[in-house]
Amino acid sequence: xxxxxxxxxxxxxxxxxxxxxxxxxxxxxxxxxxxxxxxxxxxxxxxxxxxxxxxxxxxxxxxxxxxxxxxxxxxxxxxxxxxxxxxxxxxxxxxxxxxxxxxxxxxxxxxxxxxxxxxxxxxxxxxxxxxxxxxxxxxxxxxxxxxxxxxxxxxxxxxxxxxxxxxxxxxxxxxxxxxxxxxxxxxxxxxxxxxxxxxxxxxxxxxxxxxxxxxxxxxxxxxxxxxxxxxxxxxxxxxxxxxxxxxxxxxxxxxxxxxxxxxxxxxxxxxxxxxxxxxxxxxxxxxxxxxxxxxxxxxxxxxxxxxxxxxxxxxxxxxxxxxxxxxxxxxxxxxxxxxxxxxxxxxxxxxxxxxxxxxxxxxxxxxxxxxxxxxxxxxxxxxxxxxxxxxxxxxxxxxxxxxxxxxxxxxxxxxxxxxxxxxxxxxxxxxxxxxxxxxxxxxxxxxxxxxxxxxxxxxxxxxxxxxxxxxxxxxxxxxxxxxxxxxxxxxxxxxxxxxxxxxxxxxxxxxxxxxxxxxx
Numbered sequence: 001x002x003x004x005x006x007x008x009x010x011x012x013x014x015x016x017x018x019x020x021x022x023x024x025x026x027x028x029x030x031x032x033x034x035x036x037x038x039x040x041x042x043x044x045x046x047x048x049x050x051x052x053x054x055x056x057x058x059x060x061x062x063x064x065x066x067x068x069x070x071x072x073x074x075x076x077x078x079x080x081x082x083x084x085x086x087x088x089x090x091x092x093x094x095x096x097x098x099x100x101x102x103x104x105x106x107x108x109x110x111x112x113x114x115x116x117x118x119x120x121x122x123x124x125x126x127x128x129x130x131x132x133x134x135x136x137x138x139x140x141x142x143x144x145x146x147x148x149x150x151x152x153x154x155x156x157x158x159x160x161x162x163x164x165x166x167x168x169x170x171x172x173x174x175x176x177x178x179x180x181x182x183x184x185x186x187x188x189x190x191x192x193x194x195x196x197x198x199x200x201x202x203x204x205x206x207x208x209x210x211x212x213x214x215x216x217x218x219x220x221x222x223x224x225x226x227x228x229x230x231x232x233x234x235x236x237x238x239x240x241x242x243x244x245x246x247x248x249x250x251x252x253x254x255x256x257x258x259x260x261x262x263x264x265x266x267x268x269x270x271x272x273x274x275x276x277x278x279x280x281x282x283x284x285x286x287x288x289x290x291x292x293x294x295x296x297x298x299x300x301x302x303x304x305x306x307x308x309x310x311x312x313x314x315x316x317x318x319x320x321x322x323x324x325x326x327x328x329x330x331x332x333x334x335x336x337x338x339x340x341x342x343x344x345x346x347x348x349x350x351x352x353x354x355x356x357x358x359x360x361x362x363x364x365x366x367x368x369x370x371x372x373x374x375x376x377x378x379x380x381x382x383x384x385x386x387x388x389x390x391x392x393x394x395x396x397x398x399x400x401x402x403x404x405x406x407x408x409x410x411x412x413x414x415x416x417x418x419x420x421x422x423x424x425x426x427x428x429x430x431x432x433x434x435x436x437x438x439x440x441x442x443x444x445x446x447x448x449x450x451x452x453x454x455x456x457x458x459x460x461x462x463x464x465x466x467x468x469x470x471x472x473x474x475x476x477x478x479x480x481x482x483x484x485x486x487x488x489x490x491x492x493x494x495x496x497x498x499x500x501x502x503x504x505x506x507x508x509x510x511x512x513x514x515x516x517x518x519x520x
Contacts, residue, residue, distance in 0.1 A: 003247045005240070006290050007262075009255035016239050017292045024295040026359050028239060036062055036136050038416050039145065039238070040126045041215060041230035043084070043222055044138075049113045056112055058124055061226045064135030068124060070112040074141035076154040077115060078103035083154075084123055087219045095216035096209075097153065097184025121225065128416045144208045144230075147241050147269050148193035148201055149177070151208040155186030163191040176201055182209065192245065237265045242395060244269065251277045254286040298443055299360060305443055306353050309451055310346045314357065320366040323357075325350040327372055343372040344379045348386055355390035364396075364415025373407045384409065441471060441505050442482070451519040452509055453490045458517070464495045467507040472498040 002022070008015040018026035047057040047065050057065035074080070079102045086092035092100075106115055116122065128137035144151040158177050160170050173189050180202050181187050193201060215230040222229065240251075240262065251266070253259045259279040266274050280286045287293045298305070304312040309328035314321065327346045354369060374380050380403050387409065388400055398413040445465070452458050467475075475482045475496055486494050499506075509517040 002249050003245075004250040004252065004290070005243075005248070006286060006292060007251070007253040007255075007258065008286050009253070009258055014255075014258070015287070017287065017290070018243065019290065019292075022291065023356075024292055024299065024360065025356055026243075027296070035228070036060070036126055036129055037231070038126050038129055039231075040228055041142060042124055042126075042138075042226050042228050043219060044122055044124050044226040046116050046118055046120045046122055048118050049116055051111065051113055054112050056116055058122070058138055059226050060124065060126075060136060060138065061228075062130055062135050064130065064133070066124065066126075066136045066138040067134075068138050068140065070110065072127070072137075072139035072141065073106065073112070073115065074139070074154075075105040075108070076102065077106050077140055079154050080123060080140055080142075081120070084121060084219065087216055088121070088222070090220065095213045096182055098182060100184060102154075123229075131415070143188075144211055145238075145241070146190075146204045146208045148190055148196055148204045149208070150188040150190065151205070151212065152186035152188065153212060154184065156184070157186040158189075159187075160189040161191040161193075164189070164194050166194075169194055173201075180205055185209075237261070240265060241269070246273075248273065248276060252280050252286060252290070253277070254280045298440055299357070301440070304353065304357060305447060307349050308346075309447060310349060312350060312353060312357070314361075320368055321363050323354055323367065323369045325369070325371045340375060340379065343374055344383065347371045347374065347383050351383060351387040352390050355387065355394070358391070358411070358413065359394055359396075362396075364413050367411040367413060369409045369411065371403070371407055371409060374403075380407075441507070445507055448509060448519075449486065449490075449494070452517055453492065455519055458511070462495060462512045463492065463517070464497055464510045464512075464514075465507060466497045466499045466502065466510060468502045468504050469498040469500060470504065471507065472496050 002020070004019045006017045006019065008017070014030045016026075016028040016030070017024055018028075042060045044058045044060050044066070046068075047059050049056040053069075055067060055069040058068050060066040079100075082103055083092065083097075083100065087095070122140055123142060124138035124140050125142050126136050127139045130136050142153050144153075158174060158181065160173055164170055164173070173193060176198050177187050177189060180198070187205075211230065218227075218229040244266075251262060253262060256279060259277065263274055263277045266277055280289070282289060285293075287296075302314060304314060306312065311326050311328055313324040313326065315324075316322075325347060327342065350371065357363070358367065371383065374383065384400070384402055391398060391400065391411075394413075396414050396416075398411060401410045403409050445467075449463075449465075452463060465475075480488075483494060483496060486492075511517055
């Protein structure tokens with residue numbers, strides 16, 4: 001497996017593209033104006049508790065108040081409020097919690113108005129960024145994420161990632177963490193901590209404790225409310241913290257300042273891997289060089305092409321996302337296979353692509369997938385297990401329900417930031433409307449030609465492609481040209497006819513009798 005991270009920087013945003021063997025599997029964006037990222041901690045004031053919702057609205061400086069539900073207060077709310085008050089009054093100068101006297105835990109099912117009041121100061125952390133017309137969702141249960149662990153102030157619990165399956169390794173990590181954990185701080189061991197040495201784990205813990213101390217130090221100097229007192233580390237470092245592993249073969253970045261930051265960060269977490277960080281300085285834009293721009297254009301539209309002519313239709317509503325799996329001409333192609341076998345093959349291909357699309361677009365909420373109907377219970381189970389396996393490396397919390405009697409599979413996926421939306425349509429040069437991006441036309445021509453070339457009738461017959469002159473010129477340019485590649489692939493010369501009367505993205509395949517070729 002070859003994993004690469006390609007980072008494109010411009011004046012207003014930074015784009016992060018994660019490639020797996022050259023294929024785009026994740027796309028993230030950091031916008032400079034985003035002041036409310038997941039993980040940021042604010043000292044805020046309570047606007048008002050709302051008894052009917054058992055929640056409170058919190059002023060975090062956003063145009064819409066943050067939403068704090070009773071269940072997000074955390075059992076140690078009284079202790080957190082007491083700690084904040086002591087620190088701000090200068091009565092608590094030791095920011096560790098070993099000598100801190102805890103207050104009584106609040107009940108699990110209490111009423112919010114019994115524990116907080118308007119204008120009260122409170123520490124809250126962003127757990128869900130502002131989406132659409134809603135303000136951020138916040139929690140007063142704080143956590144600081146590190147490379148190998150997550151530090152939980154006002155807790156004594158130690159837990160280990162369920163993805164670490166070895167009982168021996170879990171036991172080893174549990175013993176190590178309990179030996180280095182300071183009193184008053186809980187720890188969650190992350191999957192990447194597997195097989196790590198004591199020194200590496202302790203170093204990560206000390207970095208997190210220093211961040212906590214720095215945050216508390218800022219608390220003593222706050223004079224305006226609300227105020228951000230701890231920012232999530234910059235997006236490049238946070239993404240690397242979450243995804244970096246030994247399979248990485250390259251990190252490519254086109255900004256010298258960010259290059260230095262990333263190199264320094266890699267030096268702290270994996271010194272032997274610093275050589276894979278590269279500064280990209282070519283005149284060819286970095287996303288063009290690594291084929292990312294093309295993949296973005298072909299992956300974010302309503303229709304997503306897959307192997308063997310099959311495709312997905314992805315629709316979005318206010319309440320959910322709907323994904324429809326279509327076989328295209330696949331069901332007519334393999335005569336040796338039964339309809340059930342063909343349907344299973346397309347569904348398995350679709351499951352892999354759906355797992356990729358969900359991460360790529362960062363879809364959240366309810367996702368309903370309409371797979372091609374399968375009659376065999378064994379095949380339905382096989383598809384379900386395959387989809388679960390394909391989504392197993394998705395870091396976002398999600399749940400997949402077994403197929404319903406109608407063949408639908410439902411996925412719920414945590415939504416903590418706005419969905420990644422990219423406009424794939426462009427102005428039509430011929431008319432005052434929009435058309436699919438020109439880069440997609442080649443994908444469509446290739447798919448259509450692939451179907452035609454496999455049809456017995458056209459194995460020996462001449463094939464003519466009628467298309468706009470710009471497209472015709474593009475297909476003929478270069479050594480080897482796309483047309484020459486077709487000849488080598490299909491052992492057939494495709495005759496290209498430029499048509500001035502055609503719209504920019506219009507094309508047709510014709511046979512020797514000038515009849516339109518269309519394979520269903």
